[in-house]
Amino acid sequence: MSSAVVIEAPGEHRLTSHEARRPEAGEALVRVHAVGICGSDREVYQGNRPEGYVRYPLTPGHEWSGTVEAVGTGVPASLVGRKVVGEGFRNCQVCDRCHAGETTLCTAGYEETGFTQPGAMATTLTLPARLLHVLPDDADLTAGALLEPAACIAAAAIKANALPGERVAVVGTGTLGMFAVQFLKAGSPAELLVVGTRDDREALSRQFGATDFRTKDQELPEDFDVVIETAGSASAARTAASLLRRGGRLVLTGIPAPGAEGLDPTDLVVRQLEVHTVFGAPPDAWAHTVRVFAAGLLDPLPLVTHELPLAEFPRAIELVGSGDPKVGKVLLRP
Numbered sequence: 001m002s003s004a005v006v007i008e009a010p011g012e013h014r015l016t017s018h019e020a021r022r023p024e025a026g027e028a029l030v031r032v033h034a035v036g037i038c039g040s041d042r043e044v045y046q047g048n049r050p051e052g053y054v055r056y057p058l059t060p061g062h063e064w065s066g067t068v069e070a071v072g073t074g075v076p077a078s079l080v081g082r083k084v085v086g087e088g089f090r091n092c093q094v095c096d097r098c099h100a101g102e103t104t105l106c107t108a109g110y111e112e113t114g115f116t117q118p119g120a121m122a123t124t125l126t127l128p129a130r131l132l133h134v135l136p137d138d139a140d141l142t143a144g145a146l147l148e149p150a151a152c153i154a155a156a157a158i159k160a161n162a163l164p165g166e167r168v169a170v171v172g173t174g175t176l177g178m179f180a181v182q183f184l185k186a187g188s189p190a191e192l193l194v195v196g197t198r199d200d201r202e203a204l205s206r207q208f209g210a211t212d213f214r215t216k217d218q219e220l221p222e223d224f225d226v227v228i229e230t231a232g233s234a235s236a237a238r239t240a241a242s243l244l245r246r247g248g249r250l251v252l253t254g255i256p257a258p259g260a261e262g263l264d265p266t267d268l269v270v271r272q273l274e275v276h277t278v279f280g281a282p283p284d285a286w287a288h289t290v291r292v293f294a295a296g297l298l299d300p301l302p303l304v305t306h307e308l309p310l311a312e313f314p315r316a317i318e319l320v321g322s323g324d325p326k327v328g329k330v331l332l333r334p
Helices: 039-046 147-160 175-185 199-207 234-242 265-270 283-294 310-320
Strands: 003-009 012-017 027-037 063-071 083-086 124-128 132-134 167-171 191-196 212-215 224-229 244-252 274-277 304-309 329-333
Touching (some): 012 310, 027 083, 027 310, 063 124, 063 147, 147 283, 167 234, 175 199, 224 234, 310 329
Parallel strands (some): 191 212, 224 244, 244 274
Antiparallel strands (some): 003 012, 027 063, 027 329, 083 132
8 A cells, every 4th residue: 555654743643545646737756765864854753843944744755766657748758767866945946046046045935845845755756847856777766865965965065166185074974974075085185084973983984085084072183175064063063163274165064953152253254264054955966966976976875774664754763863873874665
């Protein structure tokens, strides 16, 4: 039986029967292969997602991969049978930010798959075909389910604009941090430092291309050209800034808890640091991610530690929030 996860309200969910919605004009129907669980899905379930960034009842799931089963009018029939991933932001396409390619800043308001629109924790997902990105025919769809977080880090890498031979660093050793290592490694840095809180992430960091690994309680070097922060805490942001040379470039991707104290503005000004932030992934970051993945320069599979059926959604949420160092990326398989 086809099924879907529905979160009725914070802390309340059910597994329900699912009927595929036929694609209308401009839409595609995708058979979901796998869907990832991230911290924001846990926020939706617990009810601490910021106001305006979730709409109940809801089928969650914004990290996914699948195969196109049908298309509506106006969509090329050649898409049917292709392996795909898809952008989450349902942008208006006509405001000035959308025309500039900054779809995550759409002025028409926030709409995103898995948060305000039905997500991929279901057997199928119907969405605008313009959001799809086609994968190679031989692509591993389990690995493809991780391309959404990878695209968010691709957005950070694009803003960082690290040049070959520069000294670069990553703060944070979770899924986002490991993707940041891979994107920065692809740019041929002279040095690639990873800073985290867990010694057990050193081997994986070096596997992905790190030349040095430190924990935050060790002495940290300075004078890096580029640092990408992925840990999502105020202390991680301050650590990231401290690694930079004067005039260095910092990209923040994590969202600390409310009330967190931020960076010192005096330090930012005096050292003339260039600071960027990322929330979601615009189309250029998605396209870059798919190219890098297709070229074999991005390897998501070592990050996956658990694959569960949809019926085990509560366990998946529990695993993601457990803090267990043996838990990496958790996937649900519809």
